Amino acid sequence: MRKRSAWIAIVTVAVSMVFTGCTREEQSAQATIVNKVQPAYEKTFKDLHLGEAHFYSAFIPNGAEKWVHFGIDTYIGGQLQEETQELSTGNFIEREDDKYDLGLVLMNHGDKILAQFNVDGTSTSLYELPKAKLEEGQGISTSWAEALPEDEDVLLMEGEKRILGAYIMNTNGRIIYHDLSDAGQLKQAIRENHIMHILYMTLETVDKIPQ
Known part of the structure; x- marks a missing residue:
């Protein structure tokens, strides 16, 4: 026995x-993404009042067979604006290590905010995002809220929207933070903040890459 x-x-x-x-x-x-904080770049942007700079690293096996989309949804007064800002869409170049560097820059330009996305050193065009309209004597508070933990791989589920972070703008002198990875808290953040520009990505496997 x-x-x-x-x-x-x-x-x-x-x-x-x-x-x-x-x-x-x-x-x-499995595809993953990680928030890769780069303090020197991010601090320089803030110190010079240029705007925001944020960086990520994605692990996407068979990148040439994936259709990857990055966009920004804008909410004003809790309402989703009809036009989503399409930052980048397409398939990645095949890589032996399946790793891709990503970056988002938000630049202050007068009464405008200009967004630019970077994939492996190639930048997109500059896109204009809505900015809060201020009355005379009114101030504005702005801040970036990360939706991903620092230096921790997060799974990318195909066909699902993965929120990476949000640029928050308030005219009431304060920023209200919530856990953007939680659906309930995300809705609350949208309700409580004046403007939210939410950066997201989606990943799909396609039989034929669109032309």
Whole structure:
């Protein structure tokens, strides 16, 4: 009986190792994104009052077979504006390490905010985002809120919107923060803040890359 029990234990461990190996392979094949804080760049933008700069690193297996979209949804007074700002859409270049560097820059330009997205050193055009209209003597508070933890891989589920962060603007002199990764708190943040520009990405596998 002891010999039989020992044999069963060995088989169980072996099977467990096989499944663990498969699980790890499956996990390693899953797309992820991570918030890569770069203090020097971000501080320079803030110190010079240029705006905001934020950086990410994505791990996307078979990037050439994926259709990746980055956009900004703008909410004013709690209402989603009809026109979504399309920052970038397309497939990535095939990479051996499947890693891609991403960056978003928001620049103050007079009474405008200009957004520019960067993928692996290639920048998009500048896109204008709505800015709060101020009455005489009225001030504005602005801040960036991250939706991803720092230096921690977050899974990218295909077909789902992944919020990366939001640029918040308030004319009441304060910024109200919430956990943007939580659907309920996200809705609350949209209700309580004057303007929110929410950066998101979606990932899909496509049989044929659109032309």
